[in-house]
Amino acid sequence: MSAILKRELGSFFNSATAYVVMAVFFFFSGFFFYASCLASDSANLSYVYSNMFFIILFIVPIITMKSFSEEKRQKTDQALLTSPASLFQIVIGKFLGAFVLYAICCVIFIVYAVVIAFFVSPDWSVILCTTIGILLLGGALIAIDIFISSLTESQVISAVAGFAIGIVIYLMSTLISAIPFDWISSILETVNFVNYYTNFTYGVLRLSDVVFFLSIIGLFLFFTIRVFEKKRWS
Amino acid sequence: MVEVKNLTKRYGGIKAVNDISFTVETGEILGFLGPNGAGKSTTMNMITGYISSTSGTVNIDGCDILENPKEAKSKIGYLPEIPPLYLDMTVRKYLEFMFDLKRVSLPKREHISEIMKLIKITDVQDRIIKNLSKGYKQRVGFAQALLGNPPVLILDEPTVGLDPKQIIEIRTLIKSLGKKHTVIFSSHVLSEISATCDRIIVISNGVIVADAKTSELSSSISGEQKLALEIEGSQSTILNSLKNISGVIRVKKMRDTSELSSKYVVEYQKNYDIRREVFNAMSRNNCPILNMQNGNETLEESFLKLVSQDQNQKEKGGKI
Structure with missing residues (x-):
């Protein structure tokens, strides 16, 4: 597992991927931070967080599009699957690799909080909760997009499908209000990422929100393992 | 293992x-x-x-x-x-x-x-x-x-x-x-x-x-030569007289080609050329040679034969 994690990070940082992702992440978060905090003399970071939700939906597929797609295309999955490492370790290693890069991007929020702390004391509970929320949201998206990348050999398909899922998640609320059947909308409401994420931005850490994102991570990593199991047995 | x-x-x-x-x-x-x-x-x-x-x-x-x-x-x-x-x-x-x-x-x-x-x-x-x-x-x-x-x-x-x-x-x-x-x-x-x-x-x-x-x-390329023959006449006579030729290691009857004639494969040592002696011996016994062919088989040939045999069988099996 640590070998795969190390290799993943190595491949991110030896190529442009990590730097481009970080540059985009820092640029947009910096812009939102400037516009909603610095320019308008506000200590409220919640606009930054809610705007970044949209950016994250697009950044995560970029991080994960290579994950298994490239392995399948280059046939390097053969080395992984014939090594003594179990499927679980391989998938977790891949997940953690992407997650660590994402977490490095999220460090910037702490920097913004510290900048605000120079002027006024910020609402630390909100910042802490939202950072946890943003990490969990990213983790859930990474798990979903890793699952997508395990289904295809093409990085492009993997990324585009990831974007599509991202847009659906983003527009979920609009989608729900457009559906005339109550029972469908109530089901969709329970998987509406925005609701769970928004709770974090209020500075409330609720167990159900944490469990929701953790279950999404667990579920899709499990699906990914099943994809490889199925491929072996078909 | x-x-x-x-x-x-x-x-x-x-x-x-x-x-x-x-x-x-x-x-x-x-x-x-x-x-x-x-x-x-x-x-x-x-x-x-x-x-x-x-x-x-x-x-x-x-x-x-x-x-x-x-x-x-x-x-x-x-x-x-x-x-x-x-x-x-x-x-x-x-x-x-x-x-x-x-x-x-x-x-x-x-x-x-x-x-x-x-x-x-x-x-x-x-x-x-x-x-x-x-x-x-x-x-x-x-x-x-x-x-x-x-x-x-x-x-x-x-x-x-x-x-x-x-x-x-x-x-x-x-x-x-x-x-x-x-x-x-x-x-x-x-x-x-x-x-x-x-x-x-x-x-x-x-x-x-x-x-x-x-x-x-690859025994065939390691020092033995083969001769494929089609001969008419009594099998025991043919087998016996073929075996008596010097240099011959093995004689095998492959299959009958008609009521009278059969196919044989003779394996012999590399530095001998037994074709004349085979001809003489058969004519002495009044067994006409219908066909004589250098049947030497390289590894390559035996491989191809193995593979094509298998394919033939498959095709036949498919038809039935």
Whole structure:
């Protein structure tokens, strides 16, 4: 597992991927931070967080599009699957690799909080909760997009499908209000990422929100393992 | 030791590998020979646990590949048809990664240096794999398979893309490895296999059509000549008089071609030319020779025959 994690990070940082992702992440978060905090003399970071939700939906597929797609295309999955490492370790290693890069991007929020702390004391509970929320949201998206990348050999398909899922998640609320059947909308409401994420931005850490994102991570990593199991047995 | 029992792989309605069984002892080099698409790679992928079998078992040194995959896989060094290389890594970094992935418990630096020296890739160790030539890539793949000195080596067409000098180097390497390891290696090139292996398994359409020692399969080129004859007359007379000709080792009756005539194959020593004597002996016995042909069979021919026989049978079977 640590070998795969190390290799993943190595491949991110030896190529442009990590730097481009970080540059985009820092640029947009910096812009939102400037516009909603610095320019308008506000200590409220919640606009930054809610705007970044949209950016994250697009950044995560970029991080994960290579994950298994490239392995399948280059046939390097053969080395992984014939090594003594179990499927679980391989998938977790891949997940953690992407997650660590994402977490490095999220460090910037702490920097913004510290900048605000120079002027006024910020609402630390909100910042802490939202950072946890943003990490969990990213983790859930990474798990979903890793699952997508395990289904295809093409990085492009993997990324585009990831974007599509991202847009659906983003527009979920609009989608729900457009559906005339109550029972469908109530089901969709329970998987509406925005609701769970928004709770974090209020500075409330609720167990159900944490469990929701953790279950999404667990579920899709499990699906990914099943994809490889199925491929072996078909 | 590798023990394969009744291995079958079915893709939909097609049996890619059909009921294959064989055992390879430690210190044996087994050549896996067959035309493209015969099921060689599928079999190797099943032995290494990359894909699972529809039925049948694979046992590596006492560990079942499906029941105890972790232990079984750690005993195998596998070089797939396309070497599994991460193109964005340097050779050394890649080998270090594979070393960690395989959880080898040898001293890391020394072991990797040793293997690179053995495969002769030390001079490219800091180059990015993407920029290497095909021959070097193949060798890096080979090096990866040798990491941790696994007792079983499975090599899928290891010499593809190498130049003749490298091919000879790899062959000698495989031979020297074969002393301590169990080696299974596949190729569709015959000379390759006959030069390296102790034993050959010929596979065609997913079934084993021949399993023999290399020396047995190639007996015809190792000093015996063959003559195929079609002769009319009493069989016992013909057999007796043929056997009495000096230089003849074996006489075999193949089949009857008509009520009176039959086909025979005579094996004789290389430096004799028995054609005149056969003619004289037959005319003395009043057995006319209808056809005389140099029936010498090279390994290449016997291989082609084995493969085409199998295909013919299949076609016939299909019609019925």
